[in-house]
Amino acid sequence: MPNTVIEAKNLTKTYGKKSAAFTALKNINLKIYEGESVAIVGKSGSGKSTLMHLLALLDRPTKGEIYVDGKNASNLKNNDLNKLRNERFGFVFQQFFMNANNTVLENVLLPLKIAKISRKERKKQAEAALKIVDLESKMKNKAVDLSGGQKQRVCIARAVVNNPQIIFADEPTGNLDSATGDKITDLLFELNKKQGVTLIVVTHDEDLAKLCNRIVRISDGKIISDQTVRKDYQKQASRKRETEAARVRNANEKKGGKK
Amino acid sequence: MKLTDIIITANHNLFRSKTRTILTIIAIFIGSFTIILSNAINSGVNDFIDKQIESAGGDGYLEIMPTAVTENAVMALSGNGAVEYKETGNAPSEQPYITNEQIEKVRAIDGVESFDVLHTTTVDYITSNKIDKKYKLFNLNLVPRGNVNLDVTAGRKPDSESTNLEIALTEDLTKTLGFENAEAAIGETVTLAIPNTIDCYTAATHSECQRQVTATVVGVQAPGVMASGGPRANLALFEKVHELASDGMSQETKSQAYQATAQVDPARVDEIKAKLKDIGLTAMTIDDQVGMIRTFFDAILVVFNIFGGIALLAAAIGIINTLFMSVQERTREIGLEKALGMSSGKIFLSFSTEAILLGFWGSVLGIALSMLIGFGLNALAHATFLADLPTFNIVVFNPINMLIIALIIMLIAFIAGTAPAIRAAKKDPINSLRYE
């Protein structure tokens, strides 16, 4: 059985107070295993992004707990939370969030800059990440000058630049035409298959969802179905675990040593 | 984020909205410039005064006048109304001149090393054997005795212990009297004409009652405050001039004097001044005399510093404003940085750094421009009214002062930046990312 990387227990999230209160998530229980690719599918407003933000420790649940590697995240100090997100998570947000006036390279290396990685090293890693998304040539361009698809690829590069264990992607193909969308999808699943990166993809696109080995459907803040379509990921995961995870951890230790 | 990265990023972020940032920096600059330049001018003036005092030496050198004279002068100046006259007999404090009794008392004070009474001297003209013309001499002063220096470009200070008649000319006078240069004048003689008071009552023409005295030039004074006192005589010459002028007068009238100088133990100046006061004499050190100029310039400095302070206060409000705008504009960016693991502390630090950098650039600009203007003013002064005083700068920059001013401005900027920086630090990543 593969390791559980993230576990949600009785997760409830209520926005607003009193009469304006709105419960976006109701009593969610979910376990995500290492190396999985999970699609979170549902109608607009069903609570997909909310769930992803909670799993990614960007927000705190109103009720319930989230365990990362078996540890209760609500017991973590802010600094440890920040470090966890910075070193082990990669994010692709629903709208591509970039600092428009910075260069593509600056945008991609932001997580490494926050991680206090040296100038030379972070440039090297950011260039490597841009190579993966095939945008090395745009390195020096301002982010604002890119096309929509290119922007999303920059966001993918930023999400993978820190060699994350888990990538959270909120509608990664939402704003893109199908050809560009496919390219993004390929990139993400390649990381999942070749490097054993756990993938959590929020989408309303059934085609994208079908590529994942597991589909979690939510409606009105509740999980209405949770099917594991394929189990082949387990083989990949265990195969990659020794090699890739060790490499990632080594890299993380190196980063830690620099502080 | 590393501190260097925070500083570089903050500076980059600042100049993203150039106009706003530059306007804020200009506001800070107005304050820093005013304060730095006015402090530099004040240092210049104080430096000048210090140099003069130092070049005059003058530790323990006192200029003495009867208290009655100084009080009358103060009374007349302040227009303090009528003072009732009281019969006080021959009380020393009422005397407008220094009495023999007072002289004896002063000489008896412990710590008084020398005491010279200055009789009033009138010299009609000065001339030399190099020229035919005669030149008016308005003022013949005594060379201070003791450790008071006389800055000379040639020769030496006239010796007040000597019985030779010695004089130190000024540079201007050296040329006027036909000497080639200062060196050439040393050892030459000059002739002074002194009107005898008694004779001149009856004489038909002034030249009939004039007596002449020949003095040896032993020094030429360097330009400076001391030289503005005109040529200076040693005690022997000074007494000779007085003798020629007062010849024929009664002994009592002869000895009347309105001024005196004393050389006293520098460590006991205050004590001796108090004792002199009891005797009815007011003494001033060189420091006392220039103290008034100092006070005047210090008052001007205070006014300028207040002005600069008000400018900085306005600039601080500008900093608060510009940073709040920038926090608002960069809400999403802050959300992204937080999502990617940047701590609230670092967010606070990066906005605070922007504030400090605003202060820094304002100070740098203030320092740069005030130095530019300061050096310009110095050059202008040396070309014009300070041509005679090449060593004096009216604007003197003190690096430590400038550093302190810059640090204070950066501190003010930091304090102004705290409110926006706290707001940025408190932003919630998810809500910030939602922000349109």
Ligand SMILES: Nc1ncnc2c1ncn2[C@@H]1O[C@H](COP(=O)(O)OP(=O)(O)OP(=O)(O)O)[C@@H](O)[C@H]1O
């Ligand atoms: N900060 C908030 N305050 C109040 N209500 C919120 C807030 N954030 C989300 N909601 C509400 O919670 C519900 C779930 O929102 P969420 O963004 O998770 O939806 P979603 O499933 O991601 O939808 P979409 O596919 O349109 O992105 C929505 O009804 C939304 O209005």
Ligand SMILES: [Mg+2]
């Ligand atoms: Mg959403």
